[in-house]
Amino acid sequence: MKIKQRILPALLLIFLILIPLTTQAHVKWFTEVEPQKDSIENILSPFFMFVALLVSVLLGVLPQLLPKIMEIPFAKKIDKKLDNYRVYSRYILKYGTALALIIQVFSHTLFAPEFELVETWEYIVVWAAIILLLIPIHYATKVGAFLVLILFINVVNDVGIFHMLDYGFYLAIIFVLFIGKTKLEKWGFPFLYLGTGLSLCWVAVEKWVYPSMSLDIIHNHGVPTFGFPPEAFIVLAAFIEFVVGYLLVVGVLNRILAFVLTLIFFSTTMLFGYTEIIGHFMIHIVLLIFIIEGVSFYNPPIRIHKSIIDQVIFVFLNFIFVLATFILIYYRFAQG
Numbered sequence: 001m002k003i004k005q006r007i008l009p010a011l012l013l014i015f016l017i018l019i020p021l022t023t024q025a026h027v028k029w030f031t032e033v034e035p036q037k038d039s040i041e042n043i044l045s046p047f048f049m050f051v052a053l054l055v056s057v058l059l060g061v062l063p064q065l066l067p068k069i070m071e072i073p074f075a076k077k078i079d080k081k082l083d084n085y086r087v088y089s090r091y092i093l094k095y096g097t098a099l100a101l102i103i104q105v106f107s108h109t110l111f112a113p114e115f116e117l118v119e120t121w122e123y124i125v126v127w128a129a130i131i132l133l134l135i136p137i138h139y140a141t142k143v144g145a146f147l148v149l150i151l152f153i154n155v156v157n158d159v160g161i162f163h164m165l166d167y168g169f170y171l172a173i174i175f176v177l178f179i180g181k182t183k184l185e186k187w188g189f190p191f192l193y194l195g196t197g198l199s200l201c202w203v204a205v206e207k208w209v210y211p212s213m214s215l216d217i218i219h220n221h222g223v224p225t226f227g228f229p230p231e232a233f234i235v236l237a238a239f240i241e242f243v244v245g246y247l248l249v250v251g252v253l254n255r256i257l258a259f260v261l262t263l264i265f266f267s268t269t270m271l272f273g274y275t276e277i278i279g280h281f282m283i284h285i286v287l288l289i290f291i292i293e294g295v296s297f298y299n300p301p302i303r304i305h306k307s308i309i310d311q312v313i314f315v316f317l318n319f320i321f322v323l324a325t326f327i328l329i330y331y332r333f334a335q336g
Contacts, residue, residue: 096285197248204242
């Protein structure tokens with residue numbers, strides 16, 4: 001009982017702190033400031049390096065703490081209850097994708113608020129995809145997923161692959177829908193974890209490379225910084241988002257963290273309204289699936305190592321490597 005009394009307030013505190021840190025999920029939706037790439041020296045500031053090392057240590061310890069949290073009777077009860085809803089996960093993804101497309105069509109956009117639907121054939125294809133996804137036949141689902149892929153490729157052709165990496169999780173969704181009822185079906189949700197995690201990491205780096213865009217949002221939308229200087233606040237905000245993506249990729253993000261993250265994304269609607277709904281509705285669907293599925297089907301890379309110290313060192317070094325790789329690749333191809 002004492003453990004429960006300590007853990008729950010701690011989770012609530014984390015939730016309250018993280019709410020404003022993720023309100024800038026896609027900064028380009030909410031600012032008209034021209035992106036100005038910061039210098040690599042400014043990006044890799046002493047504060048950035050300190051936070052990176054601190055986060056690495058915390059992540060190394062996290063996989064050892066989460067199993068203990070899940071041993072709390074209340075958490076075990078909820079975990080067992082959610083297991084019963086796994087049979088609905090693919091239906092949630094299928095019909096959730098259709099609903100997301102419907103919301104986008106009525107706002108004359110596709111995939112994100114920044115991509116407008118213009119051509120008549122695009123409307124025809126997207127409505128055909130919606131109808132096919134709503135038909136309870138898996139062959140119709142496959143054709144619908146293929147049409148969504150065509151639309152995605154068309155947007156890539158217009159804006160470039162670099163820009164569309166922000167929305168790479170749609171490729172993971174298409175893959176899951178397309179391989180349903182096949183021998184590859186078991187690979188669907190792990191791929192969804194991977195695709196969504198990589199997309200979140202990629203979007204997070206944008207805040208470090210183009211800090212002026214995030215600064216404009218903080219000033220114009222009154223985003224609270226909780227006493228932090230805006231520049232430091234942006235660094236922390238990006239780290240939160242990057243860490244969430246990383247946890248998805250390595251299979252550490254369990255149901256509790258997924259639930260907290262879902263509440264955080266939902267809270268951003270209060271700041272940015274309908275644009276936020278258009279852009280992040282599909283993310284909410286994916287996170288709902290994460291809450292239901294957990295990581296039972298996923299074999300995290302951390303399990304390669306048996307001892308606790310080896311696991312801590314693995315997560316620590318792996319996070320530093322992934323962080324450095326993302327920053328270097330993004331900075332290399334970023335414009336401005």
